[in-house]
Amino acid sequence: MDSMKLSKDKLNSFVAILAEQKQLYMPQAEGETLKYSPVNAKVQPDLVFSNTAVPAKSVVFPQVETLFRYEVEKTDIKMPAGEEERVLLGVRPCDARAMSIVDNLFSWDVDDPYYLGKREKTIVVGLACQKPGVNCFCSSVGGGPASTEGLDVLLTDLGESFLVKPLTEKGEKLCQAAGEIFEEASSDDLNSAEKLHQEAAALISRSIETGGIPEKLPGLWESGIWKEVSNACLGCGICTFLCPTCHCFDIQDEIEGFEGRRCRMWDSCMFGEYTLHTSGHNPRPTRRERTRNRINHKYNYFVQKFDVIACVGCGRCISSCPVNIDIIEILQQVKEAQ
């Protein structure tokens, strides 16, 4: 299917069509925080933001998710209702790419029905990034401001209109359903979109040459740099909770009266309790081991297993870290370390 054009004054009706057909998720301010939340057809779409504080992963991998429900002292369990089809509108290419990276993990040895169920029913409509943030370095880890990995449709803001480019079958269907409001895109539009993509890529100011890092990390297991970079770490979960590729979870039971549910929720390898054994022993006793694990997981273990770096360079962990622990700086040190 060819690219099409959506004039901006028709954005409202596009959103309304999407919201009528499927559950629509868009970046919404909750308090002062932008995160993807369900919206109805009447929402005023606002796609001007550099990126959401909480990544789009929260739609397919929610912070808390019910696995099943039960009644105390009874043996049967109730599964949660099946997922409805949903559309994510305005996802940045880095967040979408992160989803396709995490797909590897959840469909690895055992398929995770909860994640994959949501993922299959999700149509991701991305918006090419035009104003990368200070700490964006997506182009260093295989992405880019107009990367299409993980997206079903890519929108590009041409000023007066959006260039709509369906990328997958799911995306094509979605566009066909809303077909009448699109105009035909001229080759000028395609060219100017291409130009905008290149301009955005040129605006990315931070970078790191990641070649060789995955191979080098195992040799630095006992290196002094881990102590050095983790000294200031607070051991909080900001970097991992806000990371679009971090996918660790904890499973707990919650019981209210005689009704209970087993649910899973985000967990962070930066918490001491994450690796704490029942015996009281903790194989990662200090922030040094935890920081080492975070970097290794993204740039070593994941690469070994799935041949892709589990970092999309969105810069959230850098921008939000209260003590300026900077993953680019750590990688730089890894490269320089002997």
Added chain:
Amino acid sequence: MSEQFQPNVVAFLCNWCSYAGADLAGTSRIKYPHNLNVIRVMCSGRVNPLFVINAFQQGADGVLISGCHPGDCHYMEGNFYARRRFSLMNELLEYVGVEPGRFNMSWVSASEGAKWKDVVAGVVEKAKEAGPFDQFRRNKINW
């Protein structure tokens, strides 16, 4: 609020004074509202502020903490600590929007069966006025 609403009030009573006071009210056949769920603790100073938060989470519409009069504490000073602690708790709950009157504290001695009746009647009345507590009840959110 309608007349039918029967609030659920959780009361933490100290073993030595208030629990005995409530007992006295019972043996003296004094009638008082039945909306109270009594939890006996050894001292009002043993009540952890998390008990109060948790009671609200798990469905209490009002909370009452009752202990010995100042100076009468079986453990000499437990209720003095409790007083300080829950005065602040009271302020904090009101500050985030829990209606005044949901959280209560009283001194009831073992001989004050009649006062106990008045305290309970007052607390239940206030909880009725405030209505069902739904600010941060667990209530199976997002199950």
Added chain:
Amino acid sequence: MVDLEKMRTIAKETVSRDDVRYLIGWRQGTYGFRVSPHFMKGPEEAEKLIFSPLCSNNLATYLTLTEKLPVPRGEQPDSRKIAVMVKGCDSRAVVQQLIEKGIERERVFVIGCPCEGVLDLKKVEEKFPGILSPVEVEWSGDKIIFTLPDGVKEVPKGEVLAKKCLSCRYPNPVMSDITLWDEVKSLGDGNYEDVKEMEEKNPQEKWSFWKDKFSSCIRCYSCRNVCPMCYCEDCVLDRLNPQWINRSANISENSAFQLARAFHLAGRCIECGECERVCPVDIPLMALNRKLAKEVREQYEFEPGLDPESKPFQSSYRPNDKEDFIL
């Protein structure tokens, strides 16, 4: 006046002492306006240290945050001091830790840095967005001077200073082994106007405000971890049995968490504002802390973190404490 030369000289001397293990100071961060805590092991690192309006990190946190691993058999525990640089608010954190016996006096060496107020990064980054190269920032009277890539800019303090600093009454360290430069005048009178404004709302208004804030909490626990007063080895939030507060993030558990956190700081919070600064979802945590600080100060005439000999607020009492709320 800030004297970086003197600061570095003293840091060199301190860290060269036999009885000092390392020194915690501030260094320029990796980009823009960021500053990072620096753990200085030897005198050669002195040039890295800075002190500027960007140094908002409360380094007293690290006195209790640093893990104490079991000492291997046959070895002696390292009993050397840890030197720490403190601003006025940070020094109160050290004092409060001493009051609570969280640290021992002879294990810390406190270097006081009188402070004319630190910046609110959110305000600064809004004013000067997208700056990547490290920026130098200085105090100059009632102005802040930014040396930006495109020239020097002066900004009035009121526009960029953190809110806590505008009402700060303790800009000078209340306790230190060395004070680096002359004391500065305090900027504010520590009023609680914002708290009073909130108090006057009705319960529905208050709750709709807090509901909004609490529901955006993602439970990353950075407010707890950054707090110099939150140093329990076994935090009630981590416990599973009994599990007072469920791990799931929803309005009920988040409210319980935030109330518990604030309450655990009642009579202990020294108002350094770190919790609010680090919060990735901008919850105004100081509004809770300051409410409790206000009650403690107004009703009990008590202020935490001033006198190392005093008793902790919640484990002391006066027979005539107020009890007008009691039935």
